[in-house]
Amino acid sequence: MTSVTARELSEVVAAVADVAAAHAEQVDREAQFPFAAMNALQSGRLLSAGIPAEFGGGDQDIDFLARTTTALARKCGSTGLIFAMHQSQVVSLVRHSEGEAAQRALRRIAAGELLVASATTEASSGGDIRTSSCFVERDGSRFRLLKQAPVISYGRQADIILVTARRDAASAPQEQVLVLxxxxxxxxEQNVDWDVLGLRGTCSHGYLLQAEGDATDAVMTTPYAVISAQTMLPVSHILWAAAWLGMAEEAIDRARLFVQASARRNPAATPPGALRLAEATAQLxxxxxxxxxxxxxxxxxxxxxxxxxxxxxxxxxxSLKVSASALVVDIAAAAMSICGIAGYRSNGKYSVARILRDAYGAALMVNNDRILGNNAQLVLAGKTF
Structure with missing residues (x-):
């Protein structure tokens, strides 16, 4: 990918977005993983776009990953979010690739355009991703772990799952490692169904996860606390926000087309939705x-x-995550109000229904209340600006 031009890359992304758009309604209606869009991403070598050239990847930076996420999410929120979650895991491997396990994984991902998922939440922790009750059990060079994961997005479709666990049975809950x-x-073993309001194509079922393998190839040397603070948290929040931005852009675009159509029908009067459109555009x-x-x-x-x-x-x-997840709901709701019944419908070129349903999931991906609670503790602990 390093030899292609920026224009060629842009054309690849646009083509994949078109595929995502063609299947978005079916993906949502049937809560189906976006297989066609994923095949297009792999064919365009976009899953490895953020991997350095030395490992066989496309050598693209966070700007490109965010723009691509936005372009995909405009057409299919589930596809955009899957891309965002995958890339946040890949960037974490890239930025903490001092160990041979991460380096081998990066080469494999680039060579095979492998899809990477994560299992960071645990049923016993109440959504706190910085603690684990499960642990890595070692037997010589081999490892085993057992994790009750209430959510693993696209777990069945992933080629690699990055799992958080305590370093060993004697470790404290916060002493976590990342296991490839x-x-x-x-x-x-699926034990929670993903029958939800929106983002249905992410297929975020809950599972009892059992894993085993070679510990040398699997357990990262950098503590998860470092990976989370220095990479996974900021990159996840950036790319999630980029996905929600794509949803917001599409909602505003549909509202704009609706208002323009109204203006053409009655050129002598300003459509009633024009003011609301201006307000929502300012939010965008x-x-x-x-x-x-x-x-x-x-x-x-x-x-x-x-x-x-x-x-x-x-x-x-x-704060980026909290603010962006609130804005996408406000913008999508405004677009529906502007489009009226046409926006409320589940079909038609002015429909905002799927976008709004997807948008409501944003505040719940690591609940905003939990994030604000963490921020409150940090604000009390020291200078935060």
Missing amino acids: CDRDGVTL HQMRALVSASIVRFKELVDFPQGLSRFATVVEFN
């Missing part, structure tokens, strides 16, 4: 600025790990 679990060594610009600023901020700190671990930075990227 290959599909061949993973057994998933605010959201774009928020995502753009967060990307700039991450790039400023990318070579300054201590800066990414500071309380102020954690609060900053947590």
Whole structure:
């Protein structure tokens, strides 16, 4: 991918987005994984876009990953979010690839355009991803682990699942490692169905996960606390926000087309939705600025790990997630109000129904109340601006 031009890359992304759009309604209606869009992503070598060239990847930065996420999510929220979640895991491997396990995984992902998922939540922790009750059990060079995971997005379709667990049975709940679990060594026993309001194509069922394999190839040497603070948290929040931005852009575009059609029918009068459209467009610009600023901020700190671990930075990227997840709902709801019944319908070119349903999931992906609670503790602990 390093030899292609920016224009060619843009054309690849646009083509994949068209595939996602063609299947978005079926993906949502049947709660079906977006297989066609995923095949297009793999054919376009976009799953490995963020992997350095030395490992066989496309050598693209966070700007490209965010723009691609936005373009995909405009057409299918589930596809955009799957891409975002995959890339947040890949970037975590890239930025903490000092160990041979991560390096081998990156080469495999690039060579096979493998899909990477994560299992960071645990039934016993109430959604707190920074603690684990499960642990890595070692037997010589082999490992085993058992995790009750209430949510693993696209777990059945993933080639690799990054799983958080305690380093061993004697470790404290916060002493976590990240384990690269290959599909061949993973057994998933589904125990929670993903029958939800929106983002149905992410197929985020709950599972009892059992994994085993070679510990040398699987257990990352960098503690998960470091990976989370310096990469996974900021990158996840940036790319999630980029996905929600795509949904918001599509909602505003449909509202704009509706108002323009109304204006053509009666050129002598300003359509009643025009003012609301202007207000919602201002919110969209605010959201774009928020995502753009967060990307700039991450790039400023990318070579300054201590800066990414500071309380102020954690609060900053947590706030991005909270703000963007609220804005996407406000914008999509405004678009539905502008389009009226046409926006409320489940079909038609002005429908905003699927977008709004998807948008409501944003605040629940690591619940905003939990994030604000963490921010509250950090604000009390020290300077956060």
